Amino acid sequence: HLFVSDVAITDLIHELGLGDKLAWLESKVGLYHGGTIWNFGTPMDLMRFKPLSLLQRIRVGFWTFLLQKTKDWRKFEGVTARDWLVKHMGAEAYRVIWEPLLRGKFGDYYDQVSMTWIWGKIYLRVASRGKGMAKERLGYPMGSFGEVFDVLGERVSQQGGDVHLSAGVNRVLVEDNNATGLEVQLSDGEAEPRNYDAIIATTPSYIFTRLVPDLPDDYHDKLVNVQYLSAVLVILILDRPLTDKYWISIADHDLPFVGIIEHTNMIDRSLYGGHHIVYLTNYPDRDSELYQKSAEELVAEFTPHLRQLNPDFDPSWILEYHHHKVDGAQPIIGINYSQRIPDHRTPIKNLYLANTTQIYPEDRGTNYSVRMGRQVARMVLEDAGEPVD
Template sequence: MPLSSEDRPSTFPVGGGQLERGYHHLFVSDTAITELIHELGLGDQLAWLESKVGLYHDGRIWDFATPLDLLRFKPLSLWQRFRVGLWTLRLQRIADYGRFEDITAKDWLSQHMGRKAYEVLFEPLLRGKFGDHYDQVSMTWLWGKVRLRVASRGKAMQKERLGYPMGSFGEVIEVLADRIGAQGGDVHTSARVSRVLIENDRATGLEIQLGREAEPECRDYDAILATTPSYVFTQLVPPMPDEYQELLTGVSYLSAVLLILELDRPLTDKYWINIADVDMPFVGIIEHTNMIDKSLYGGSHVIYISNYPDRNSDLYHMEPGDLLELFVPHLRKLNPDFDRSWVQNIHHHRVDGAQPIISRNYSQRIPSHQTPVRGLYLANTTQIFPEDRGTNYSIRMGRQVAQMVMDEAG
């Protein structure tokens, strides 16, 4: 699928290196992408590094990487901490997510871990990731998150390890595109599809613009696999039969807004800080250079300030300078010495369709890859379940659907 150059989740230059527009790392459980990286000959570039995770609550950053850190988390009573720990352990052992399908994370967590633990630890995180939709999110989503995070811990030391291709995820994509080219394929990275051409219920081609200044042209194809968000897909095709159309329009997405700062010194000593404070205007701080050496970025300390707002929210539309002004007083809560003069450069990226909202009984509302139009397939993040969307699962799904296309082509 061709990508538009404007909003593809790739990289941009920083201090002589390449940085992802939205922070990216891999979990140990991400085997599909890890195998692909090795297959592309980039295995020696893939580093597995210890991540330092923190939680900001009530004016301080708490270490939050290991079970011991939970036991030391004083805002909850000892009994409450024990209860959270016990249920977290239990969640890791549950392989069948069926029991979580019909209940929201809010209700399940309040019932099992207790109201206070839900309010202190989980509600700010759910609000941060899903905004006003926080109370609709299915427990299945949270179960998947807990299992993933735990799979990334080394058993003996119980510390999480995360993977990062040291040449950036952009290099992985570039080498993949080169390999496709070497085998006779064409990859167009600045192309915009405006229409899927359909004749007699069969997809026959695309109306496509191969570059910003290029005139739209029609091209014939034997099979078409769309990987756009569902709300984009519906604009490229005529209305589908009711049942399928409802699945496409029934899912809502949140965007991601990233303000990326290059600082002349570190902000904190953590790689990842979850913000459990509804008064803060961001949900996470990812201090990339607390995991990846700053020498890759000309010595800059790189932090991502992350949010997942609705596309009609003020925050989505704010200019980078205004976002920084809004954030500065709150960055001081994380480090009281922080000063605006530490900021050497600002970058700003928006990712539309960043996160589908996974609500109750989601498994019954997933569109099939094979659409009602013959020769037309769909593979996007709404079809990743019960895991949360991630590069690993897109690659796994891409392989599955490619096989499906070949099988059906005979």
């Protein structure tokens, strides 16, 4: 989904002629804690959140409001989220709400995450609400995000560009500290050098160091010193709804997933054959047992816990399931992170890097990827002496 504040990607969607398919819809957000799904999308929902005392709820609401009004993220950069939240919102609010969410998102790194990351989540969410803290509105291209990417590829081709999908790259070719092309792995097993004027790499940093092993030490160190977590996603196609919420954050260590997104609680299920689509997400380390599990193993592990959210759930509701995993999905945003971000212009001429570690202080997402893509494209044109719009 998109937030109202995601202007870069919404502008792109309109530029591609798909603006009439972009719908803005209200969503229901919940927090699972103590065996109950609590409404958790508005200030009034917070005031009704009984796991915290009234005084604690007021304290959380007060500081959340101040975070929403604070524009300068730099004041949060030198402190961890844990320390700031405990100090300002209280130890109990941190234990009940924030620690489970940080653990779910960042695993063993939860106590190293900068408060800037929390600020970004809270500050940007208010932009997705109407006046007077109304319900949140989220955007979705009704032809799917896949259609957006397909049309973008078609436009590139129409303007004389070539789009090669699933093409392996062995390394970046460098001569006299100048990137000259790529060594591409062909389907027949042969490697072929291809010359290019400029190269923009969008891989995770640890993969970029393999493609360009001879980077200067100071730039190389910035790349290897960022830790990543991976993403595991199980998609269930059900014959009936699981809950009445679009998004449920899991504040419970015992559940093996950290988020439930019931897509068809925001998008009409008639578009999906009348079925109900549920996403179960987690962010494990790439070396973890969870990341290595097959689709069948994950479904077997995840589905028994769905009865905690809906006691009536039965595995027979599952019509089909799908499994996806992505390595290097979430960089760990530690304190003073801005000092460790590598430049888009690498020390090698005509070689540029644009990946999720360089999205800051916002969290990674499609909107900021589009924004960064435009920024780096302008750099390439400027360095080549070409006119920039």
